[in-house]
Ligand SMILES: Nc1ncnc2c1ncn2[C@@H]1O[C@H](COP(=O)(O)OP(=O)(O)OP(=O)(O)O)[C@@H](O)[C@H]1O
Ligand SMILES: Nc1ncnc2c1ncn2[C@@H]1O[C@H](COP(=O)(O)OP(=O)(O)OP(=O)(O)O)[C@@H](O)[C@H]1O
């Protein structure tokens with residue numbers, strides 16, 4: 293295994309067992325393997341409902357019903373041991389992994405802050421729960437830290453509802469960074485914000501990454517954000533990773549038909565050329581199509597695409613794709 | 622930008638006040654808003670960040686909120702002084718499409734019943750066979766057939782399909798103006814452009830004008846003819862789309878454009894240049910001078926004290942002291 297691996301994700305199968313009119317299984321993450329490196333910003337993109345948040349929860353080991361993992365492992369190589377996150381008990385994860393090594397910024401995380409406490413008390417509480425320090429020490433550290441993050445002074449004494457959404461989101465991110473984690477899992481950290489505030493939030497994340505030289509796994513459906521921020525990007529479709537490449541390759545020379553059609557459908561400022569959407573719609577994950585999950589919408593579909601799922605192959609150096617156009621059947 | 626005699630919609634010095642919280646202080650969610658749409662079918666974008674007042678303006682134009690000051694003229698008539706018969710005429714002429722298509726339809730009711738109802742009450746078509754025919758026509762316009770929806774409930778369609786259904790229903794009354802409040806922001810990227818293409822197409826074929834409300838400038842550029850940029854209840858700049866987005870005048874428009882993430886990797890380095898952010902939005906809404914003063918790199922004393930009036934520059938109208946020298 294590569295020396296510089298931050299996380300090794302092996303053949304994860306996971307989803308939701310829901311009981312509603314009988315029972316069904318939502319196949320949200322299907323045979324996903326990824327190698328995420330140290331000192332990189334790794335993006336995961338894909339449309340609503342394709343399984344991005346589910347994958348992130350599994351990586352973090354936040355397995356609450358009805359979410360289950362059927363198969364696969366998440367390996368976290370530390371200095372002197374390899375931790376297999378999914379084999380730990382939740383208590384062990386809390387003690388060994390969460391916050392200390394990996395911070396998770398969940399989707400819609402603005403409500404992570406307790407509304408009845410001032411910002412500084414919010415910080416102190418989290419720090420005491422995870423860093424094992426005295427209250428006074430935590431308070432000093434929090435104040436010092438908030439100053440360094442460049443947030444205005446009066447924010448420390450404010451209650452969450454007195455701040456704008458953007459400011460709250462910056463605080464949630466600051467909170468996730470305070471323990472200097474090796475890995476940050478960020479789920480749509482700037483989606484609810486306007487573009488100027490979004491830029492501020494993403495700059496905060498990128499700058500911290502540069503200083504700490506750690507790893508960020510950045511989940512968002514917004515491809516432009518990946519283009520501005522990420523070193524490498526994975527495209528997810530209906531629970532499967534269909535393409536992984538460096539940002540440059542992915543945006544300039546996409547290989548998978550889905551990636552190509554998606555990029556071609558996006559209007560760009562300064563360009564009025566007529567664009568087309570992708571026909572059909574993403575599948576219901578409780579009954580995904582057989583074979584390649586994109587085949588009902590794909591214009592290159594062949595007979596084999598309908599029956600056997602294509603494997604993820606390295607079509608070009610560092611450029612992986614899961615499509616029969618590249619695996620030569 | 623448009624001759625007086627040929628005006629479809631005119632919004633003049635509109636002020637709409639709200640209170641923050643239950644007993645909070647009063648603020649102007651819209652502060653002296655001016656906007657004009659010509660008779661010639663066109664698409665005008667109303668862009669601005671969250672909370673800038675976009676939906677409030679839409680609701681004032683749709684007669685949901687009564688403004689405290691200013692007027693809204695639709696084809697020369699003050700929409701808050703319509704006679705009873707004119708109210709029905711107005712509802713036929715001005716239709717709306719909202720962000721969440723699922724919220725616009727009752728989940729327990731078949732989709733087709735909405736078409737029947739609209740056809741009977743607003744389009745004055747009573748015969749079942751005729752209703753069928755006109756519904757088929759409007760559905761064809763959005764790429765659907767009656768058989769696709771006839772027996773269906775809203776949740777049996779995808780968001781993109783249901784939004785197309787909402788557009789088709791709005792077309793039934795043969796409106797002249799559609800107020801579309803974030804009509805594609807909840808749709809998957811791969812559906813968005815097909816809905817936008819429908820707007821373009823019905824603008825041409827049905828002579829319908831659109832007020833397209835969005836915060837997405839890329840889609841705005843794709844379909845619009847004009848754009849107005851709203852900030853804290855004030856329109857800071859408006860004009861032809863190419864003018865405003867390619868040669869922006871207001872410092873806020875410039876900042877907005879510079880902050881747009883794009884698919885062009887060459888813009889990466891620039892995107893990471895540090896910027897100044899707003900912190901307390903209440904303060905900005907209450908500012909007596911220019912609303913943008915706390916974030917503006919060009920701010921002077923005067924900007925804090927007095928709000929700048931509209932000024933025509935080239936083909937645009939801008940609200941900034943920089944252009945009053
Ligand atoms: N708690 C749950 N119970 C049942 N199904 C769920 C649950 N959470 C998510 N799902 C389903 O699992 C699939 C993947 O959802 P997930 O939240 O991972 O998508 P996503 O890619 O993060 O989407 P978005 O961009 O909307 O955040 C979807 O079909 C979703 O409806
Ligand atoms: N009925 C109301 N009562 C009190 N305040 C309101 C009401 N409706 C809107 N506001 C406030 O008025 C301001 C403008 O809101 P509006 O919904 O028009 O913004 P918007 O531009 O549509 O934002 P978004 O992009 O989030 O939809 C906001 O500060 C909002 O909180």
Ligand code: SF4
Pocket residue numbers: 548549550584585586587588590591592593594597602614615616617
């Ligand atoms: S495997 Fe077949 S159906 Fe799937 S994307 Fe490739 S060509 Fe299309």
Ligand SMILES: [Mg+2]
Pocket residue numbers: 344345346399479
């Ligand atoms: Mg998600």
Ligand SMILES: [Mg+2]
Pocket residue numbers: 675676677
């Ligand atoms: Mg709104």
